[in-house]
Amino acid sequence: MTRINIADGINLNIIHSDKFKTNELKINFTLPLKKEIAPLASLLPAVLRRGCEKYPTMLLFNRQLENLYATGLGGTSAKLGEKEVITFTASFLRNEFIPDKTDLLSLVCELMTDFVFRPLLEDGKLCASYVEGEKKNLIDRIEAEINNKGAYANKRLFEIMCEDEAYSVSHLGTPEDVSAITAESLTEFYRTEFAKAPVEIFFVGVCNEDEFTAKIRQSFTPFARKAEPYTEDTVKETVQKLRRVTEEMPVNQGKLSMGFRTGACTAKKNNPQFLVFNEIFGGSPTSKLFENVREKLSLCYYCSSRYVSTKGIMYIASGVKVGDETAAEEEILRQLDAMKNGEFSENDIEVAKLSLENGYKSCYDDADKLAFWYFARIIAGEENASIEDVIEKINKVTKEEIIAIASTVIPDTVYFLKGTNLDETEEADEE
């Protein structure tokens, strides 16, 4: 990867790859995850996508994209630890595969700056009808989160477990906060916080580095900014008392989400060791959780653990039959104890390392993943990280280190989303 400073607060990261038929251009704006900012940050890209100065309506905008060989263009916001990142992405065919020799790369660079920096304005403000329309869509989207029960259970887990931490904030904002946004307040956000947010541009694909850099420099220099350096997430190392919350919903299956603190391991401390531990414990279909909770005891359909490295949090998500949740929780904790007691083999370690290596290497085959991985390292303060280095570190992890890491994992919160439809079905079955 080549990293070039384009202007104050704006960096360009070029990842050369000729594996794809498409090129990908991404622009990331990083903001702190905050209740006041979240609804604005998640609304902005949708409003910008409605129209810009040059293509003022969605119809004109989308027709132009279709003419540019169905170039994909969009903006989203995402939660990354205690930061909120607004990402604008363009994905487009490489010039070599275009039958009529259009210089798509140049056209898309221009389109990108039109999209992000030259919005359609009315009386100096973002277009009010677009703001109102997208507010409705965003509120619908927030309310729709309940449709995915597993994701909803995880969201509730973090709201409860991290109530005093920024991490509890949903990056989409709440329906109330979105309702309160006006064209004025969104324009104000666009001209202040958004205009100060550090910018990381990523390009994955085929280009002439010098020509492309010159083009980006020319397009982006007018938008230089005084950006603050990236801050670290807060990490809570201890747990006062295990919390337990059960909520009910009229669905068939229960969702058990368990949150743990791993204060001794974060993105910067003992990260490779934790990755190997997590892979053995619950990160793969050969993991202890999958093998025991699902396969041996048939207590759930899925059961896996994930690691939020910048926050020092591990969480386990599982789908269980109502009534089996206590047994499932006990078995999960028993498996964690087994890890602490070193009840896993050298073969388990080998397998976990191979699986991680496989996962990391496969990033090279996915432009999105590749750009995201490097971006996440940059905002975690590791500009010089590389996939090769991480693989090398993972391969050096020892059994003793994994045992030591396992013993730092402390349960914090157990959340159970209890399905209440089951009794009816069972009664019906008996008739």
Add this chain to the structure above:
Amino acid sequence: MSFEIFENKSIDEKYYYKKHKSGLDVYVIPKNHGTGYAVFGTKFGSIDNNFRVNGEEMRIPDGIAHFLEHKMFENEDGIDTFKKYAKYGASANAYTSSDITVYLFSATANMTENLEILLDFVSHPYFTKETVDKEQGIIGQEIRMYDDNPNWRLYFNMLRAMYKNHPVNIDTAGTVETIAEITAETLHKTYATFYNLRNMALCVCADITPEEVEKVCDAVLKEAPELNVERIYPDEPKAVNLPEISEKMQVSMPMFAVGIKDPVQLEEGEALAKKSAEMSIILRIIFGKASDFYSRLYSDGTVNSSFSAAFDAHSAFSYTEISGLAKDPDKVYGEILAEIERYKEKGIDEEEFNRAKRALYAASVRVFDSTDDIANSFLAYLFCGCNLFSESSVIASVTLDEVNARLKTAFPKEAFALSKVLPLE
């Protein structure tokens, strides 16, 4: 006999083909991606519940294809298949759809070792009463999970509304009752029919030579007996089964899926590829993101970005699906019907036709970005008698007249069904 080469120079891609001496069709797509991907599939899915094999008619329980897929991962030596793969760093999975069952792995190293595991476990069934009983518990949970999934209910109800007799209206996983009928014996019988190598195909998309793939096939696969399977499909009327199915679930916003049953159900090969390309062009023009329809309904808040329209082409059934989220699904349905009528009257013009063709050309090239997409799409096309590598030229060959002719016949009034999932209370 050596491998045949098929090349598409304009997109810089090629594949090798050979019928292996075991009877298996073997395809190798060389690709310099770090991740190699292999799929080993059988033309057997949830719709294949009634068939004649070497003259004898058989009927098997609903959900057995999916059940069998789960059971294949257990082995006589007691070592779980995932563990075998894990030793060589592969990530493995499988899926069952209405007409195919596919076993796959991806790996960044040890392609031949992993390929050997794939071919070996899929060609060696092992079921006992105990393992079958246990699986009924696991799949029971999976069925429950699907019952809670509004997207799945929406989609499946759309199929049930469209199809009166065709088995595509049966849930892929079956029901708790139908899977209870499954025994080790029915599994063995089903396996012997559909996992005959002559009903299967292997596609490897990786940095590997055809000869390396053949060597693994030679080592693992035994010659399969001749096979004659005749699938029996009930007569399916041109009209839909029910005009509408509505279900209430825990969702925040109503969901809709309009299904339009294609007038021709049994069709494969070139005819199917052509129909699919023409339908994709039509749907992109009328309902795509650059259409008048989408722009108008999005701007007034009737639909949101979840709106989509696609043609799902299979050799035993095909349909159009137009779906999304909307506060008022009945209004959207009315608008969809009216827009189709409007286009049937006015026809498609040259400008929109060329724009849609250009966009679809791009989509057909983009598939080649990932070994995963290439291998999976290749197999799905193959089992319908089509060729992924020809898609861009099929699109290019479609004419405006053909599209306008198709537009007139593709949407008969009796072929429309609406599925809705509405919020509770």
